[in-house]
Structures are given as C-alpha cells and as structure tokens.
Amino acid sequence: MRNKRAVPNTIAVLVSLVVIFPVYWMFATALKQPGKILSATPEFIPWPISLDNFHTALTHGSFLHYVRNSLLVSVSTVLIALVVALGASIALARFRFLGRRAFLIGLVLVQMVPGSAMVIPLYLMLRSVGAIDFVPGLIITYMTFVLPFTIWTLRGFVHGIPLELEEAAMVDGCGRFGAFWHIQLPLLAPGIVATSIFAFISAWDDYLFAYVFLKSQSNYTLPVWLVSFQTSDGIDNGATIAASAIFSLPVLVVFLLVQRRLVGGMTSGAVKG
Amino acid sequence: MTSLTQAPETGTAAPTPPRSDETVRTNRLARFTPYGLVGPALLAFAVVLGYPMVRLVWLSVQDFGPRSLFTGEAPFVGLGNFTRVLGDSDFWAVLLRTLIVSVACVAALMVIGFLLASLLRQVSSWARVMLSVCLVLVWAMPMVSASMIWRWLFEPQYGVLNWVLTQLKVFGDFSAHDWFGSPGQALFLIIALIVWKGLPFVALTLYAAMGQIPDDLYEAAGLDGAGRWSMARHVTLPILGPVLAVLVLLEVIWSVNSFTPFWVLTQGGPDGGTTTLGVYSYLEAFTRNDYGGGAAIAIITVILLAALAVLYVRRLFAQGEVTG
Numbered sequence: 001m002r003n004k005r006a007v008p009n010t011i012a013v014l015v016s017l018v019v020i021f022p023v024y025w026m027f028a029t030a031l032k033q034p035g036k037i038l039s040a041t042p043e044f045i046p047w048p049i050s051l052d053n054f055h056t057a058l059t060h061g062s063f064l065h066y067v068r069n070s071l072l073v074s075v076s077t078v079l080i081a082l083v084v085a086l087g088a089s090i091a092l093a094r095f096r097f098l099g100r101r102a103f104l105i106g107l108v109l110v111q112m113v114p115g116s117a118m119v120i121p122l123y124l125m126l127r128s129v130g131a132i133d134f135v136p137g138l139i140i141t142y143m144t145f146v147l148p149f150t151i152w153t154l155r156g157f158v159h160g161i162p163l164e165l166e167e168a169a170m171v172d173g174c175g176r177f178g179a180f181w182h183i184q185l186p187l188l189a190p191g192i193v194a195t196s197i198f199a200f201i202s203a204w205d206d207y208l209f210a211y212v213f214l215k216s217q218s219n220y221t222l223p224v225w226l227v228s229f230q231t232s233d234g235i236d237n238g239a240t241i242a243a244s245a246i247f248s249l250p251v252l253v254v255f256l257l258v259q260r261r262l263v264g265g266m267t268s269g270a271v272k273g
Numbered sequence: 274m275t276s277l278t279q280a281p282e283t284g285t286a287a288p289t290p291p292r293s294d295e296t297v298r299t300n301r302l303a304r305f306t307p308y309g310l311v312g313p314a315l316l317a318f319a320v321v322l323g324y325p326m327v328r329l330v331w332l333s334v335q336d337f338g339p340r341s342l343f344t345g346e347a348p349f350v351g352l353g354n355f356t357r358v359l360g361d362s363d364f365w366a367v368l369l370r371t372l373i374v375s376v377a378c379v380a381a382l383m384v385i386g387f388l389l390a391s392l393l394r395q396v397s398s399w400a401r402v403m404l405s406v407c408l409v410l411v412w413a414m415p416m417v418s419a420s421m422i423w424r425w426l427f428e429p430q431y432g433v434l435n436w437v438l439t440q441l442k443v444f445g446d447f448s449a450h451d452w453f454g455s456p457g458q459a460l461f462l463i464i465a466l467i468v469w470k471g472l473p474f475v476a477l478t479l480y481a482a483m484g485q486i487p488d489d490l491y492e493a494a495g496l497d498g499a500g501r502w503s504m505a506r507h508v509t510l511p512i513l514g515p516v517l518a519v520l521v522l523l524e525v526i527w528s529v530n531s532f533t534p535f536w537v538l539t540q541g542g543p544d545g546g547t548t549t550l551g552v553y554s555y556l557e558a559f560t561r562n563d564y565g566g567g568a569a570i571a572i573i574t575v576i577l578l579a580a581l582a583v584l585y586v587r588r589l590f591a592q593g594e595v596t597g
Binding site (some may be wrong): 020148 | 403422448538
C-alpha cells in the first residue's frame with residue numbers, strides 16, 4: 001500500500017508546490033525588505049521579514065477610505081440581495097406556480113450575460129440619474145450578478161432541507177410561518193452565511209464596474225486602488241504586491257473557512273436520526 | 274397551476290387537520306404566497322437587469338456618440354451598427370482570437386483538471402488535504418490580485434518565473450524577456466492565468482463526481498484485464514460525460530466573458546493584439562465613445578453565447594438538478 005501511493009503522493013507534493021507558488025510568492029515578496037525585492041537571483045525565503053512594503057501600500061492614497069467604500073458597497077449589496085432573494089428562493093424551492101420554470105431558466109441565462117455587455121447600458125442609466133462617481137450607485141450594478149447568484153444558491157439550500165421537518169412541525173401545530181421561523185430558518189442559517197460570503201467576495205472582487213463608474217480617487221474601491229499602483233508613474237513592485245496581499249488575505253481566510261462548511265452535510269442526519 | 278407541490282398544508286402524508294375557516298383562508302392565501310415571495314425579486318430584476326438589457330438592444334440600433342451623452346438624443350440607424358461592426362476586419366480578428374483563447378483555456382482546464390482529479394483519488398489522505406487546500410486558496414484568490422501577481426511573476430528584469438525558465442535551460446534565456454511586448458506571448462500568459470484560476474473549480478468538481486462512481490465497476494474492469502488507462506477511457510470518462518459537458522459549457526462561457534485579466538495585464542494591447550470580444554465592446558463604447566457600436570458588439574457576443582447557455586440550461590434541467 002505504502003509503495004503504491006508513494007508515486008502519486010510525490011506528484012501531489014510537486015503539483016501543490018507549483019499550484020500554490022504564485023500565492024506564496026505574493027506573500028514572500030510583500031514581506032521582503034524593499035531593497036531585496038529587485039534582485040537578479042530571486043530570494044525564495046523572505047528573511048529578514050519586513051513590513052515596510054505594507055507600510056508604503058497603506059499610505060498610498062487614503063487606504064481606509066477605500067476600505068470603507070469597498071465594505072459599504074459589498075455589504076449593502078449582500079444585505080439587499082439576501083432580503084430580496086430569501087423569499088424568492090423559498091418560493092422556487094417549495095411552491096409550484098405559474099412561471100416558476102421560466103423564472104428558473106431566466107435566472108440561469110441572466111448569469112451568462114457578460115459584465116462587459118451590461119456595463120454599457122448601466123453606465124448610461126446611472127449617468128442619466130447623476131449616479132456616476134457615486135459610490136452607492138455601484139450597488140445597483142452589483143445586483144446584476146449578485147442577486148441571480150444569491151437566489152439560485154439559496155434555492156439549493158432550501159431544497160436541501162428535508163420537507164419532513166416542516167411537516168412534523170406543522171403536524172405539531174405550527175403554522176406555515178411558524179414552521180419557517182422555527183425550523184427552516186435555523187437550518188438555512190449556514191446556507192445563508194455561505195451564500196452571503198460568496199456573494200460578498202464577488203462584489204469585493206469586482207474591478208470592471210468600479211473602474212468604469214468611479215472617477216475621483218476618493219471614491220475608489222480597493223480593486224481600483226490596487227490597479228492604480230500599476231499606472232501611477234514609477235511602479236513600486238513591493239508596495240503593489242503588498243497591496244495585493246492585503247486585499248486577498250481576508251478573502252483567502254474566509255473562503256477556507258466557508259469551504260469546509262459547505263462540504264459538511266448540514267441536515268443529512270436530521271431525518272435519519 | 275397554483276398549487277403547493279411539496280407544501281404540507283394539504284399534504285396526504287400528514288394527518289389532515291380539521292377543516293376550519295382558518296385553513297380555508299390560509300389555502301386561499303397560499304395560492305398567492307409564491308407570487309408575493311417572488312414579487313420583490315421580479316421587481317429588482319426589472320430594474321437592474323430588464324431595463325439595462327432593453328436599453329442595450331435599443332442602443333445597438335442608435336448612433337449614440339459623445340454628443341448624445343449630453344443631449345440625450347441619438348438618431349435611429351436600424352442595423353447600421355451591426356453592418357459596420359460585421360464589415361470591420363478587426364471584428365473578425367477579435368472573434369477568431371476570442372475563439373482561440375476560449376478553446377485553449379477550456380482544453381487545458383479539462384485535461385489538467387481531469388488529471389488532478391484522478392491524482393486526488395489516488396493519493397493518501399494527507400496529500401489529498403494538502404492539494405485541495407492549495408486548490409481552494411487559488412480558487413479564492415481575487416482575480417485582480419492574481420493579475421497583479423502574474424505581472425510581477427513575469428516582470429522582464431526581476432520576474433521570478435523568467436529566472437526559473439532561464440535556469441531550466443530548456444527554453445533558452447528568459448532574463449530581460451518582455452512577455453507583454455508580443456501579442457502571442459501576452460495571450461499565452463493570460464490563458465495561463467485563466468487556467469490557473471479556473472483549475473480548482475474543474476478539478477474539485479470532477480473529483481467529487483469521480484467519488485460517485487461505484488468501485489465495482491473498476492473491479493469488474495480489472496477482472497477483465499483492463500489497465501489504468503483503459504479504465505479511465507472506458508469507465509471514468511463515459512460516466513463523467515454529463516459533468517464534463519456542463520463544465521465545458523460553463524468554462525467556454527466564462528472564458529469568453531473574462532475581462533479583468535485582459536484589462537489589468539494588457540488593456541487589449543499591444544496594438545490590439547490581445548483584444549477579445551469583452552475588451553473590444555468596452556473599448557468601442559468607452560474609449561471611442563461609440564456606445565451604439567459597443568452595444569452591437571455586446572449583443573453579438575450574447576447571441577454567440579446564447580446557444581451554449583441554452584444547452585447548459587437543458588443539461589441542468591435534464592439532469593434533475595433543478596426540478597422543473
């Protein structure tokens with residue numbers, strides 16, 4: 001057994017190293033002393049560790065401003081999308097009604113429309129109401145991809161909750177709303193958390209809409225700020241990469257946590273047990 | 274059609290409660306419940322998707338230039354934008370380039386993804402955890418950061434991968450090699466980036482799908498003298514067929530829709546040599562200020578993708594992933 005797995009295991013180690021290298025290199029570069037970044041022979045281990053690059057990145061423009069803009073837009077988008085999506089996802093998973101199939105098909109198709117196509121009419125639409133270079137205006141544009149995604153994913157989670165549980169609650173005298181409040185919602189909570197985090201990340205990551213709609217520097221979101229390092233004259237590679245690391249780190253951590261949660265079956269044991 | 278399918282109120286499995294006035298009222302109310310629940314979403318869709326899409330179509334038949342931005346008026350030109358776009362040789366070069374990028378991305382994703390998934394099935398659990406954590410981290414990397422890192426990895430003077438390639442002494446000397454100076458090489462790097470970012474999704478999906486294949490099939494094939502290769506060829510691939518089909522459709526659509534890596538790395542240059550459909554419509558609208566032309570290009574893209582999207586929806590419903 002040992003021998004049989006030795007070869008695949010070795011390959012797996014090598015593949016892991018290759019696959020993760022760019023992520024490693026991002027952190028390694030960011031943690032180097034600024035003077036050591038540009039070396040003809042790359043130093044693979046950042047030693048001694050230095051936070052100078054992070055310092056340079058954080059003092060470029062008004063970083064806290066951009067964090068606030070990014071958070072404002074992403075959090076509002078997710079909250080609005082959740083409120084709107086929860087009802088729709090329950091309707092799609094639990095009821096059969098005229099137009100349901102069409103709605104589902106539309107939901108899938110809409111997610112296939114490229115952002116670069118939507119950006120043109122959205123630009124003119126927001127322009128006509130004077131919402132260009134207006135940070136909350138971005139929320140509308142993020143709804144175009146966050147809302148369909150949220151409804152679709154939540155629908156799957158609602159579908160995954162065994163109907164028997166609600167039936168049992170209603171047999172025991174719960175009303176439909178009571179069954180929803182006491183049974184469905186608590187079971188749905190992990191799904192809601194996972195969906196919101198994915199939705200949050202997709203809004204957090206957006207570059208195209210933020211780039212097109214935000215003009216003045218104080219209105220930038222983090223992705224626009226990140227790319228602005230590159231175009232401003234005299235590229236400081238250390239600061240740019242440190243900025244990328246700052247932007248990515250929360251996403252990487254959260255994603256790892258959520259991924260586990262999604263894998264564990266949430267209600268599979270509830271009915272059998 | 275307005276009835277509760279899985280809803281328990283009138284369910285036969287549960288003992289029927291005595292029919293009081295209240296239940297009659299709830300039943301009548303229940304008929305409208307789904308519409309009440311879907312209503313807000315429909316309204317939101319009308320504003321954020323419906324209106325912009327109608328506007329996009331309308332734009333594509335207008336001569337909407339910089340002046341129209343201020344006057345709000347744009348002359349109707351029928352299919353003028355479309356004939357102009359289709360008559361431009363640039364468009365066909367862009368279309369061809371988009372197809373090449375898309376085919377290259379999807380082919381690489383499928384082949385490498387399949388190999389990685391098979392690898393994940395064969396290794397010990399510690400190696401499996403290690404490799405999947407690496408894959409999940411790559412999956413989570415924001416595309417903007419990934420694009421910035423890519424540029425740094427291949428930086429002409431100090432890019433670490435240029436150094437590695439030079440040390441390998443197989444491909445020649447890459448010190449001071451400017452990848453972004455030539456369209457072909459820049460495209461190659463962009464494709465590599467899209468493949469790297471897309472690989473985790475494909476590999477982990479295929480890995481999960483492979484877990485559904487019963488071991489008996491492999492045992493039976495083994496008894497019949499099948500080797501590893503013919504097992505993959507005659508057992509794994511046919512069973513994974515539907516999953517592979519869905520992945521191919523999604524990845525084609527996603528690679529055509531990809532914008533950020535192109536824009537951050539090359540902005541479509543040098544000399545428009547890395548412009549694909551998404552970048553092309555963007556440039557037409559926002560750089561050349563021809564919003565009508567940009568809209569026409571966007572609509573052509575959507576029409577090209579529509580066929581794939583329809584296939585995808587049919588697959589989705591056919592596989593029972595969605596109960597229609």
